[in-house]
Amino acid sequence: MQRFILALVIASAVMPAQDPAAKLMIELETALPRQQNTQGAGQGMPNFNVDWDKAIAKLGDLATRAAGTRAEPWALFHLGNALYAGGHIEEAAGTFRDLSERYAAHPINTVALEKGGKSRLARALDDCVQELSFRAQHKVTDLAKADVDAVTTATLHFSAGDVTFGFYKNAAPEHVKNFLELAKSSFYDRTRVHHVAPGQWIKLGDPNSRDKYMDEWGKGGPAHSLDNEFSRATHKRGTVSMWRGSGRPKSHGSQFMVLLADQPHLDFVQTPFAEVIVGLDILEQVSRKTRNQYECPADDVWLNGITINVTK
Amino acid sequence: MSLHTTRRILGFLVLALTLPLAAQNESDSAQPPTQPATLAPQVPSNGLKPIQAPATPERVKATFNMGGKDIQVTEKQFYDTYLLLKPHEERKDQSIQPQRIIEQILMFAEADALGLTPTAEELAEISPLRPGALFADSMRERFKSMGITETDYHEYLRQSRAIERLKAVTTNDIRVRSPQAYELWKGENHLFRISCVEFPASAIEKELLAKGASEEELRKFWAENGNTQNKYRRPTTVTADLLLFDPAQLNPEQVAALASGRKVTREESLAHFKKHKDRLMQQIPSEERPKLYPAPGQLPTLEKIVTPFELLVPVIERELILGDPLGAAFEEAKSAGAAADMKTLAAKNGLKHARIEKADNAALALQFPAGGHQLFADLFNAPPGQLAASIAWQEGKQYFWRSVDRAVSSLPSFEEVRTELVKDWAHETAVVDAQKRCTAFEEALRQSVAAELAPEEARLDLDAVEAATREVAALPPEQKQQADMVRQKHTIFSENKKRSLRAGLMARNFESAAGKAGLKVSEIQPFAFEMIHIDRSSLTDPEELRQTFLKSSFQIRGMEAGQISPILSDVVLGSHFLVKLIAREEPSFESMPATEFGQRMSGLERQEVYSALYRWSAQQLMQRHGWTEN
Numbered sequence: 001m002q003r004f005i006l007a008l009v010i011a012s013a014v015m016p017a018q019d020p021a022a023k024l025m026i027e028l029e030t031a032l033p034r035q036q037n038t039q040g041a042g043q044g045m046p047n048f049n050v051d052w053d054k055a056i057a058k059l060g061d062l063a064t065r066a067a068g069t070r071a072e073p074w075a076l077f078h079l080g081n082a083l084y085a086g087g088h089i090e091e092a093a094g095t096f097r098d099l100s101e102r103y104a105a106h107p108i109n110t111v112a113l114e115k116g117g118k119s120r121l122a123r124a125l126d127d128c129v130q131e132l133s134f135r136a137q138h139k140v141t142d143l144a145k146a147d148v149d150a151v152t153t154a155t156l157h158f159s160a161g162d163v164t165f166g167f168y169k170n171a172a173p174e175h176v177k178n179f180l181e182l183a184k185s186s187f188y189d190r191t192r193v194h195h196v197a198p199g200q201w202i203k204l205g206d207p208n209s210r211d212k213y214m215d216e217w218g219k220g221g222p223a224h225s226l227d228n229e230f231s232r233a234t235h236k237r238g239t240v241s242m243w244r245g246s247g248r249p250k251s252h253g254s255q256f257m258v259l260l261a262d263q264p265h266l267d268f269v270q271t272p273f274a275e276v277i278v279g280l281d282i283l284e285q286v287s288r289k290t291r292n293q294y295e296c297p298a299d300d301v302w303l304n305g306i307t308i309n310v311t312k
Numbered sequence: 313m314s315l316h317t318t319r320r321i322l323g324f325l326v327l328a329l330t331l332p333l334a335a336q337n338e339s340d341s342a343q344p345p346t347q348p349a350t351l352a353p354q355v356p357s358n359g360l361k362p363i364q365a366p367a368t369p370e371r372v373k374a375t376f377n378m379g380g381k382d383i384q385v386t387e388k389q390f391y392d393t394y395l396l397l398k399p400h401e402e403r404k405d406q407s408i409q410p411q412r413i414i415e416q417i418l419m420f421a422e423a424d425a426l427g428l429t430p431t432a433e434e435l436a437e438i439s440p441l442r443p444g445a446l447f448a449d450s451m452r453e454r455f456k457s458m459g460i461t462e463t464d465y466h467e468y469l470r471q472s473r474a475i476e477r478l479k480a481v482t483t484n485d486i487r488v489r490s491p492q493a494y495e496l497w498k499g500e501n502h503l504f505r506i507s508c509v510e511f512p513a514s515a516i517e518k519e520l521l522a523k524g525a526s527e528e529e530l531r532k533f534w535a536e537n538g539n540t541q542n543k544y545r546r547p548t549t550v551t552a553d554l555l556l557f558d559p560a561q562l563n564p565e566q567v568a569a570l571a572s573g574r575k576v577t578r579e580e581s582l583a584h585f586k587k588h589k590d591r592l593m594q595q596i597p598s599e600e601r602p603k604l605y606p607a608p609g610q611l612p613t614l615e616k617i618v619t620p621f622e623l624l625v626p627v628i629e630r631e632l633i634l635g636d637p638l639g640a641a642f643e644e645a646k647s648a649g650a651a652a653d654m655k656t657l658a659a660k661n662g663l664k665h666a667r668i669e670k671a672d673n674a675a676l677a678l679q680f681p682a683g684g685h686q687l688f689a690d691l692f693n694a695p696p697g698q699l700a701a702s703i704a705w706q707e708g709k710q711y712f713w714r715s716v717d718r719a720v721s722s723l724p725s726f727e728e729v730r731t732e733l734v735k736d737w738a739h740e741t742a743v744v745d746a747q748k749r750c751t752a753f754e755e756a757l758r759q760s761v762a763a764e765l766a767p768e769e770a771r772l773d774l775d776a777v778e779a780a781t782r783e784v785a786a787l788p789p790e791q792k793q794q795a796d797m798v799r800q801k802h803t804i805f806s807e808n809k810k811r812s813l814r815a816g817l818m819a820r821n822f823e824s825a826a827g828k829a830g831l832k833v834s835e836i837q838p839f840a841f842e843m844i845h846i847d848r849s850s851l852t853d854p855e856e857l858r859q860t861f862l863k864s865s866f867q868i869r870g871m872e873a874g875q876i877s878p879i880l881s882d883v884v885l886g887s888h889f890l891v892k893l894i895a896r897e898e899p900s901f902e903s904m905p906a907t908e909f910g911q912r913m914s915g916l917e918r919q920e921v922y923s924a925l926y927r928w929s930a931q932q933l934m935q936r937h938g939w940t941e942n
Contacts, residue, residue: 081485143906
């Protein structure tokens with residue numbers, strides 16, 4: 001027993017202190033929404049595809065657990081920023097005010113790094129006041145948030161395996177309707193993946209790729225095009241986006257891209273209308289296959305057919 | 313093992329492999345491994361001299377401002393920061409630059425001022441040297457061999473982590489305000505209020521038509537006007553008989569009647585499949601296709617393997633049975649040759665007959681889309697009386713043709729088009745005449761302005777000469793060669809002032825000059841510039857044509873309020889315009905579409921995030937904190 005107590009004493013001297021505040025500060029580092037090098041984002045690039053509702057929930061939970069610790073003011077500050085970015089300006093202002101009252105002497109509230117500047121918290125409060133004042137005078141309409149439709153999905157039977165799409169029916173209804181109608185009419189059957197960028201995207205949906213020579217691939221489609229339907233959906237990894245040719249005002253009628261990495265430059269350029277819910281790894285492998293001079297897989301990758309699944 | 317643990321292990325592995333290796337380069341070549349690193353005065357391959365230990369450590373090297381306080385950096389502090397970074401960042405052939413040390417000092421000062429520096433407890437949580445951490449012992453050994461003490465390493469870790477936190481906090485401390493988005497948008501979407509004088513060709517055209525054209529005028533117009541000739545050119549045409557059969561039009565009784573007593577052999581089906589393989593392959597039902605491409609691991613037995621032909625047998629048999637009537641008619645037409653009566657043949661076999669009468673390429677494609685341009689090419693290449701080589705299948709329909717006649721493109725004689733030509737002559741002449749009148753009005757306005765401003769412009773010229781003379785006279789002797797430049801400068805000033813005066817007066821006199829000339833000035837209500845190309849060929853209302861032309865004019869978009877445009881010619885309407893921009897007004901926020909708002913908010917957010925990423929360069933930090941070297 002004495003030996004055991006001695007061992008405990010030695011161990012406690014050697015092991016680092018289990019400090020909850022320290023752990024929370026480190027947890028906060030990983031909870032920040034615009035993390036760099038998240039999956040899909042470019043090297044060194046921050047994440048632009050933030051789900052602000054999730055970020056608010058995560059930071060809110062952290063702020064609650066961090067109450068009274070050194071991590072709390074920072075957790076509250078980031079929560080305020082997440083609330084602001086998520087469009088909850090009143091709540092953001094309330095959070096910043098609460099922080100300002102409870103941590104009046106904290107550097108976040110007192111330190112202005114630049115000469116003649118303001119503290120971070122003062123700037124945050126200013127932004128909230130200005131935004132709220134503007135919104136009191138003008139009606140600000142935010143774009144729709146894209147939700148994956150729980151009823152209809154589509155399984156694409158590729159020669160490489162099956163891939164399932166979930167649709168943004170609320171954000172891009174006409175694009176979804178168009179895709180489903182084309183799929184039902186066998187428009188996409190036995191077409192090839194006609195353009196790939198390894199690890200970036202694959203492009204398909206051209207009827208020319210069915211039987212015409214390769215230099216005609218990417219030039220075909222139905223007789224119609226579609227009006228863009230922009231929403232808050234971003235071009236993150238896994239997004240299915242209707243292709244829009246350079247200089248064209250509208251979406252292509254049938255050709256689409258599946259993104260294998262974040263492509264924020266396509267936001268408000270192309271219309272995202274679905275996302276891959278199963279099988280993105282299969283398309284990732286397709287993109288990395290050996291390519292020919294037309295930048296399509298040297299060994300054909302076929303889209304054999306599409307099954308529409310409706311959950312009742 | 314959780315993802316978090318895996319990441320931590322990988323992180324330690326990377327640390328264990330990279331950090332010591334970076335410094336190992338140094339120790340391999342220059343230092344015994346157990347000795348602390350010293351700074352040999354050698355020049356690395358990047359040409360920069362390594363930083364030397366300061367001769368006067370307490371001397372103030374630089375001053376900067378942080379949060380309103382002036383902070384001094386001594387030579388020793390600067391050098392200590394260098395020593396802190398050296399084992400981790402300096403390479404054998406690339407010494408650390410002073411800018412990197414300044415970056416470190418200023419970034420850490422910012423982080424520390426905000427209270428982001430890790431505490432001892434936090435360091436104990438993150439240090440790879442903490443007791444019980446994976447590879448802690450081996451890392452400690454390697455640090456020791458490189459002369460890095462644990463205290464030094466922890467200080468390096470403390471500063472690096474504080475800087476990482478600072479960067480992360482800054483990237484996440486971004487708020488875009490709606491007024492910013494509105495500001496951006498409204499600059500690109502001003503509302504334009506204009507007045508204009510129009511010189512329409514239509515009025516002149518009526519006069520010309522009433523007066524009429526002489527024979528000589530018309531002949532000259534016909535001979536010289538290529539565009540009009542093309543308008544009247546007769547296209548290449550074909551005339552042909554078609555016999556058509558559409559299986560989709562048959563009712564079940566008719567299908568049953570055709571199928572009774574008809575047996576399709578496998579050989580016949582296979583031959584038909586081979587002949588029409590490409591077309592038939594596209595008719596495999598969507599739900600059947602996956603059977604042809606079983607997923608790996610679910611391969612069927614040899615007996616259950618299906619081929620495209622097997623899936624298509626019902627389609628092929630139906631095509632063969634339903635194709636019999638047309639096949640019989642084709643054989644009869646072939647044996648009868650040019651004497652075959654296609655109409656009778658159609659009636660006899662229950663088929664549809666169609667006569668294509670002098671159809672050009674476009675008309676044929678419109679009349680018979682299933683045949684397309686290829687059918688026109690086939691008919692044009694066939695001599696009259698020739699029968700098609702085989703029965704064609706297009707979009708589920710079957711047909712064959714027999715050529716009757718063809719005619720190549722030709723230009724009609726003047727006499728043939730004379731009557732119609734008068735209208736073209738009147739229109740073209742009116743357009744040119746309207747432009748001449750517009751030019752004349754603009755010139756008259758310009759001249760009246762020039763006359764009115766002549767005394768003022770003469771005074772400006774005189775002032776310019778006097779000012780130039782004074783400046784030249786004041787030039788020191790060694791700068792006398794600049795006299796021409798000085799005179800030129802004053803001339804340019806004077807010309808700019810004159811141009812501005814003329815533009816202003818032209819705009820002021822615009823309405824009165826138009827009134828004197830008996831022209832109507834019409835005002836168009838505020839409109840936003842139409843950025844997207846509008847297809848005006850489908851518009852017929854002259855007012856709508858006029859509005860769309862003016863609202864999409866880039867010349868008007870580039871004008872400032874109070875300016876007169878150059879002559880704007882609208883080919884579709886046949887009119888010429890002189891436009892005065894009365895005002896450019898800002899659109900309201902409420903008129904901003906939600907998409908535009910979302911797009912700009914998103915763009916602004918990204919712009920600010922990128923700006924936050926690039927605010928850590930030495931140059932930006934030094935500028936921000938007023939870094940001043942002593």
